[in-house]
Amino acid sequence: MASIKRIQKELAECTTSSPAGISVTLPDDSDLHRWHVTLQGPSNTPYAGGAFGLVVSLPPDYPFKPPTVTFATRIYHPNVTNDSQGNICLGVLKHENWKPSTKLVGVLEAVRGLLAEPNPDDPLEARIADEYRQDRAGWEKTAKQYVARYAKGEITWPEKEEGKKA
Amino acid sequence: MDSDDEFMSAVSSDEDIALDDSDNEDLSGAEDFDFDDDEPPDLGILKDVGHKKKAAYEVKYTVYRPEDIQKQQDDLVNEVNMILDIRPEEAAILLRYFRWNKERLIEDYMDKPRQVLEAAGLTQKSGKPPRLEVIPGFVCDICCEDEEGLESYALKCGHRYCVNCYRHYLAQKIREEGEAARIQCPSDDCNLIIDSISLDLLVTSELTERYHTLLNRTYVEDKESLKWCPAPDCPNAVECGVKKKDLDRIVPTVACACGHRFCFGCILNDHQPAPCGLVKKWLKKCADDSETANWISANTKECPKCNSTIEKNGGCNHMTCRKCKHEFCWMCMGLWSEHGTSWYNCNRFEEKSGTEARDAQAKSRVSLERYLHYYNRYANHEQSARLDKDIYVKTEKKMVELQKKSGMSWIEVQYLNEASQALQTCRQTLKWTYAFAFYLARTNLTTIFEDNQKDLEMAVEALSEMFEKPVADLAESKLKVDIMDKTAYCTKRRLILLEDTAENLATGKWTFNTELSAPAVSSGSSSRQ
Structure with missing residues (x-):
């Protein structure tokens, strides 16, 4: 597969000169298509001090199709589903916006950017988005509670689903 | 015969008799x-x-065959090409961006050409028509291949990728996403649109055909006054001036050359006289x-209190509405509490609560x-x-x-x-x-x-x-x-x-x-x- 070379290069970039607050590991060295990423909550946000697990899985057609990125750690955020799925609403990850030249570093930075600056106009959790807009203090409080409860210890990575093997 | 009899009964009685006798x-x-x-x-x-x-139930419309649709586009492209002196494939991109509104395009372009080109996904940079090239030392940013003799291609923006990646990208867009008019340069944050000349240069003829079909489709879909004939396998389109806001005043039935009659407003089969x-x-x-x-x-009755529809599934007349917990008698619809001990032998017909409930029941049944x-x-x-x-x-x-x-x-x-x-x-x-x-x-x-x-x-x-x-x-x-x-x-x-x-x-x-x-x-x- 032609994409191996590309993924190897991207992985090397992410592991050798990893961008601020982001670290990447492979759960299975033989599978380049599944990445475990640890995000440090950006400072000056309610997420500061927390460590958030992201599962990145690359489709066989990568980079012609976008990767899927989900939170493994529960997080209280307008653009992330408030459940064990941890789906993210991020423009660049949508099929129609994805470009083959988009790099994963950029995607991961965009996810971290979303933690620093939630986008309540395009929410996955409408209720949290409303709270973010109208009761910022209340939102911060709950977000911090989530960090204390879920994002302080060791990250529990989800089992790899069968059939998703690239 | 039955139905005829039925209709006859509505005619005045004298005729009725006369007609009934006749065969x-x-x-x-x-x-x-x-x-x-x-x-x-x-x-x-x-x-x-x-x-x-023109009769009140008729609308003006024209049926176009595929070659008419193609010709209309070609004519518009040629016209813009001549007036603005830009390449035809770029004129086509501009026209699509302006939803084939030629007048607005020319006006806007004369006013601020740079912004218009940029917004439509074009650039003012001029240069030789792009072609496939082999550039020494080239590394494709998508697949990271760098082998010698690798053919590559770039639009006017200069974002260069290897031919294989370009092809893969285009095939994915055209075949899987059904995209044609707005395929951009594969580069991150470059919104230059791929023109038809570049496309023809890069992909196989089978894909080109699909691409042009999709492009044609956007022409009809972009124009409010054009619609595809919805009949299976009919390639024609119909033009009609009736607008969405007119639809509560007129039922615009049109007939395609294939014989299919449909409503231009909602493309369902002809439904005159009922408006969409x-x-x-x-x-x-x-x-x-x-x-x-x-x-x-x-088989059912409505709960006298909350109007939920209820099916009686047991022998007992003592009904308890599952929704509002109202208890009533299935026979007389009256309150169960007024029933005392006379369970299966309901004799409460004249009771007030029962009559009211039955009235409400009757009304709901009438509708x-x-x-x-x-x-x-x-x-x-x-x-x-x-x-x-x-x-x-x-x-x-x-x-x-x-x-x-x-x-x-x-x-x-x-x-x-x-x-x-x-x-x-x-x-x-x-x-x-x-x-x-x-x-x-x-x-x-x-x-x-x-x-x-x-x-x-x-x-x-x-x-x-x-x-x-x-x-x-x-x-x-x-x-x-x-x-x-x-x-x-x-x-x-x-x-x-x-x-x-x-x-x-x-x-x-x-x-x-x-x-x-x-x-x-x-x-x-x-x-x-």
């Missing part, structure tokens, strides 16, 4: 005779309406209701009955149209045999085809008159409408019956003339009904017991058409 052929004869009196002047008016002046808004409501109601409505009517009345007639015409068609197919076969025997020529038996067509069209109209009537509030105009509906229905049923005669009879010239007369008559009655409904719709004279989709404009003054 069928006389019946149609009598009718024909009746109307023969009025026919010449009527026909004159009809011609006036139909040909000199009502059709949508009706279909939704039918989908929700009719399958189960009959069953509900026969259901009303709906079923209209629905059954609506569904009946749909089914009959199908059956008429079956009979026609069978008859046609027999007619061919008959031709051989009797020596009638093919052209002479065409009257059956015409009768069949008329039956189909008339039943289609009749079908929708029932949906229309369901939403119609009773006014003076309703009576005229119902009379028109009755006349058409009687005529159609009579024709339908003649149509079922054995082939041997069909060969007789008398029946042939009768059928031809009745066909003409049905067609005429249909147009009269359509004219009446369309005119009142255009002038806002109908009162509906529901909101038409768009908020009603003040009635009386219509400047449209």
Whole structure:
């Protein structure tokens, strides 16, 4: 597969000169298509001090199709589903916006950017988005509670689903 | 016969008796005779309406074949190409960006060419037409390949990728995402649109074909005044000036060159005289209701308190509504608490609470009955149209045999085809008159409408019956003339009904017991058409 070379290069970039607050590991060295990423909550946000697990899985057609990125750690955020799925609403990850030249570093930075600056106009959790807009203090409080409860210890990575093997 | 009897009962009693005595052929004869009196002047008016002046139920439209659609685009592209002096494939991108509004494009372009080009996904940079190149030391940013002799391509923006990646990218966009008009350069945050020349250079001919089909599609889909004919495999498009906001005043039925008649407003099959808004409501109601409505009517009652529909699934008359916990008696609908100990022997008929509950029950049933009345007639015409068609197919076969025997020529038996067509069209109209009537509030105009509906229905049923005669009879010239007369008559009655409904719709004279989709404009003054 032609994409191996590309993924190897991207992985090397992410592991050798990893961008601020982001670290990447492979759960299975033989599978380049599944990445475990640890995000440090950006400072000056309610997420500061927390460590958030992201599962990145690359489709066989990568980079012609976008990767899927989900939170493994529960997080209280307008653009992330408030459940064990941890789906993210991020423009660049949508099929129609994805470009083959988009790099994963950029995607991961965009996810971290979303933690620093939630986008309540395009929410996955409408209720949290409303709270973010109208009761910022209340939102911060709950977000911090989530960090204390879920994002302080060791990250529990989800089992790899069968059939998703690239 | 049954249906004929039913319709007869609505006619004045004298005629009723006279007609009841006569057999069928006389019946149609009598009718024909009746109307023969009025026919010449009527026909004159009809011609006036139909040909000199546009009838209220007609709209202006044009059918385009694929080559017409292609030519229209080519003409526009050439025109813009000449006026603005830009390459044709770029003119096409500009036109698509402006949804083929040439005037706005030229105006905006003259005003601020740079912004317009950028917004449309073009660049002002000039240069040689792009081509495939082998550049020493090139590394593709997508697949990271760097082998020697790797062919690469770049749009005017200069973002260069290897040919394999470019192809993969384009194939994915075209084949899987069905995209054509807005495929951008593969580079992150470059919104340059890939032009058709570049595309032709890069992909296989099979993909090019698909790409051009998709492009053609966007031309029709971009223009509000153009729609594809929805008939299966029909490649034509129809142009019509009726706008969305006009749809509560007019039912824009158009007929494609393939013979398919459809509504330009909602692309459903022809549903004159009912406006699109009502059709949508009706279909939704039918989908929700009719399958189960009959069953509900026969097997259920509504809870006297919360109106939930309840099926009695046990022998006991002591009902407890699962929703609101109201306890009542299934027989008399009265409060159970008033029932004392007389469980299965309900003798509380005159009690007040029971009477009220039954009244409410009756009211809710009346609305259901009303709906079923209209629905059954609506569904009946749909089914009959199908059956008429079956009979026609069978008859046609027999007619061919008959031709051989009797020596009638093919052209002479065409009257059956015409009768069949008329039956189909008339039943289609009749079908929708029932949906229309369901939403119609009773006014003076309703009576005229119902009379028109009755006349058409009687005529159609009579024709339908003649149509079922054995082939041997069909060969007789008398029946042939009768059928031809009745066909003409049905067609005429249909147009009269359509004219009446369309005119009142255009002038806002109908009162509906529901909101038409768009908020009603003040009635009386219509400047449209």
